[in-house]
Amino acid sequence: MSSYDAADTATRVLVLNSGSSSLKYQLLDMRNGSRLAVGMVERIGEKTSRLVHTLPESGGDSSDGDSSGGDSSGGDGGRERTGRFADHAKALEAVADELAHDGIGLDSPELAAIGHRVVHGGLGFSEPTLIDDGVLAEIERLVPLAPLHNPANLLGIRTARALRPDLPQVAVFDTAFHTTMPEYAARYAIDTATADAHRIRRYGFHGTSHAYVSRRTAELLGKDPSEVNVIVLHLGNGASASAVAGGRCVDTSMGLTPLEGLVMGTRSGDIDPAVTFHLRRVAGMSVDEIDELLNKKSGLVGLCGDNDMREIRRRIDEGDERARLAFDIYIHRLKKYIGAYSAVLGRVDAVAFTAGVGENAAEVREAAVAGLEALGLAMDAKRNAVRSGEPRIVSPDGARTVVAVVPTDEELEIARQTFALIGEDRPAIA
Template identity: 45%
Template sequence: MKVLVLNSGSSSVKFQLFEFDDGNTVLAKGIADRIGLPDAEIVCTCERQAKGRCPAKDRREADIPDHQAAIDSICKTLLSAECGAIQDLTELAGIGHRVVHGGERFTGSVIIDDAVIEGIEECVPLAPLHNPPALLGIRACAKIFENIPQVAVFDTAFHHTIPQKAYRYGIPKELYTKHRVRKYGFHGTSHYYVANEAARILGKPIQDLKIITCHLGNGCSITAVQGGKSIETSMGLTPLAGTMMGTRSGDIDPFIPFFMVKEVGMTVDEAEKTLNKESGLKGICGHNDVRDVIEGMEKGDKDCGLALEMFTYRIASYIGNYAMVMGGVDAIVFTAGIGERSPLVRAKILQHAGFLGVTIDPEKNEQNEINIATDNSKVAALVVPTNEELVIARQTRRCVENLRQNP
């Protein structure tokens, strides 16, 4: 069974083609980039050579005015003699789409139909930057792959097991009952994957474990996973909430936006942009990439030093909070760009965690080993690369198989 996974952004469509007949094989992956711009291009890496003709990476300019043209170009690339990942589009059993926000309606992955599209549209106010491009990708695929099932896999779905005492806000009830203002959480596909990988690495059933997963990229979120289920997470109604991030403020005094509008003289849109695009690490030291922050700190930039201390302190605070919520912790997992590749960030976070029973091993940490805790630590500290595309592909396969059994 071959499954095509698509992640549609505002100016790009990332793709991976999986084959499940012989394990979880990635046949090809790449991106249709700079949609709508004159320098648009298709980049494709074919993981399994087709008759020895497939280059390691193929990059070519393309005319990509919109998302339908992007997906059409992806199909032509996969079918091309240079790649040869598929011979005909009918080889595809399903198309899996990453959809950021499913609201309260979608608690799992679903076969896409008109009702599902309507539901995703209803969630646009909750994810105005992410859901519209996903809808463009879904509608484009409906025209290109007329008889191939499409599946929506939601970032928010994993967090639907969070109890009401954790997801409700202390605001008037009507804001929840009428407008669904509540904590939803994000990066759910990533948290789900690395939590299950942690259980596999530890050789224990996930139902018996208490795991704290730290997805640390330009966007960051922390999740408490107990018995394989999300019971608390740092992001909220939107991905702006939680710990400090590359350009996002994370949790702040709720009055600050009012102050920015009333006293500073910003418009509401300017305040929103400031908190989403100009805050976090960037707001403190001018850099949103933690590598640049560390470089600045090492050169003596005090703002960079402060930014890194704030960043790691807030993550450590969430870990301590979630350990108390679960009544302990068996493993702390680091994933995504920063979590997987920054030993210094991991060390600064875990320097606070000795009371939990975890001590970092400096050599293991520098080598990015799987378990970076000392051998006598009671709690594992794991570095686990995330694989959201594989989760989407597996969920798509499951939905397609269920559809075939129950048409």
């Protein structure tokens, strides 16, 4: 039986997210979207590596879990292994051992495919893509656009292909959802020959999350995605906004890199490009030093020394003015994007908050909406204060524009896209 024949009766997808020294994974059953295993290997290649493997409680669609990367388990509490995993191959072998221990190993005939998160797909990859040598070569060609991410993604793909060469493997790209942006939204106003020669344009990121949340928001409203215009605010340590018209992205805040747009945990977001020239000429900073400043020492941490919104709110309650200013700058930028994307969309049916901050920080949601009544936005304080893992409306009944909290689930979205790509003759997903 070929891998494709076997996959016709299989319902499980393994999702891999490979970092330079880490490997996150989830095994999902696509009959109902439930998680069979969740884990992470960290400090790969270092003297002491660590693997944490968890069996979440079985049953039900777990798509509404916390997006902040926390443990969504409720089952065995997790198993931990320490030792040295010299490379990603050794790390994935250890993951395979843990899965086999639980009777859900990589050699199971129920495993349909492996889905890989790939950060940058350029303009060539607008859909999930079955991986072959040509696809690998193109992902490698895009490394200059994502030098911190695509090489690590490639490591995970090559490792998984070596371990299961017979199994369909699918790349799901963070940039894919944003490839529907019109040229006037994607182009920078610089010399076109220079831009084309160096592939300089706005690509956008967090696309898997924006796709998932915009679709779930439409479901929350009881409508088809094609009928709904949504502003999605993905607010985590990295943060991005998107304008989604009828299920298609028409604008997004991140650009050539994830640096553009909203104020983030450690990234500056929008900034006058001349700041970089000024720092080079006047402060004598190197390109690498400026890069580190804007990506790792700016945003909330640059403004007040903290990038944890809970800690910032605690400091504000104690009267800390630096924390208050950082929060106000963060909210000001959010309001600007809500207003701008309202203009881009013309009609906004919903504003959806998601990711760690968006889902859990009621004060951020309240402040972002305050004063935007002219756009049809309002907040119900009691609804907004409720903590829940479920998609929910937090605006008052009758509001012209719905404000919603919609927990994201990028792993489930990757699994769904992978499962859909490799064949149609499958059980329906609940």
